[in-house]
Amino acid sequence: MTFPAGVGMTTTMAPYIEQAQREGQLYIEQPYELYSEDNHEAWRRLYSRMVPKWEQYANEHFMRGIANLCLDPDRVPRLEDVNKFLCNLTGFRAKAVSGYVPAFQFFDCLRQRDFPTTITIRHQDKLDYLPEPDIFHDIAGHVPMHTDKAFADTLVRFGDCAHTAAEIAASIPDEEEKVRKLSSVIKAMARFFWFTIEFGLMKDRSTGGLRAYGSGLLSSYGELEHSLVSPLVQRYPVQLEWVINQYFEIDHYQPLLFVVDSFDHLFSLVDTLEAWMKDGRLDNVAPGEPEVGESDLKSFLHVGGA
């Protein structure tokens, strides 16, 4: 089925995406001609109001990344154009997807330097709150960080961890025990990802203050400033044992955030995460959010017939 040009690629209202989902296609093309003028206007407004916030609160790697990607402030980006710049820098590519990517596949994509990217954009009337990712979150929030070598290498290490988790699960003969331990490991990985890649803060070398590098913060007009200045937010030096046991909720501003020193520091934490996984230290993390869904669990169990 073809759709008329400009029909719209608005979150939850995009016929192209609905069709792809019906047909079970996860990896898709970006049908650029389907974006409506309203979609471009949403991008323009989202982008222009973030610029002064980024200048004040985003970390230096993100600012360099935004400059290197040469995003058009007025039009929804073409992934093809983004990738021309991105791929040359770190080998990463934004890869269009039609919806949720189960956890193992998501991490495995990162390992291959592909970033599953949402291509719909939020409605102009809902610029502030969106429970699901959109192209602004993914391209303006995540992808600038992927231009940084140390950060890109960290994402690849996440992918290695997912493989390690699947291998460990495959070696557990008892089905119940396998599922219980794997659920705990996936929960630990999801918490780590949340408190670093999505909501991480970093020490700023030049001022000694803090800046954001987490994409959930960098794509949120309200929360970016809140995360760094509000007295309602607790900010602590990152501690792995805390992060993996700390639940989180996605429907309000985060009250607790963790600070890394650098991306080399972050990379070393992923190494430690994997070492702990091998030692069984992720097998019994504290209960609570996020719940590990069936599709995430299956995605790990199906690797190599585990």
Ligand SMILES: [Fe+2]
């Ligand atoms: Fe995200």
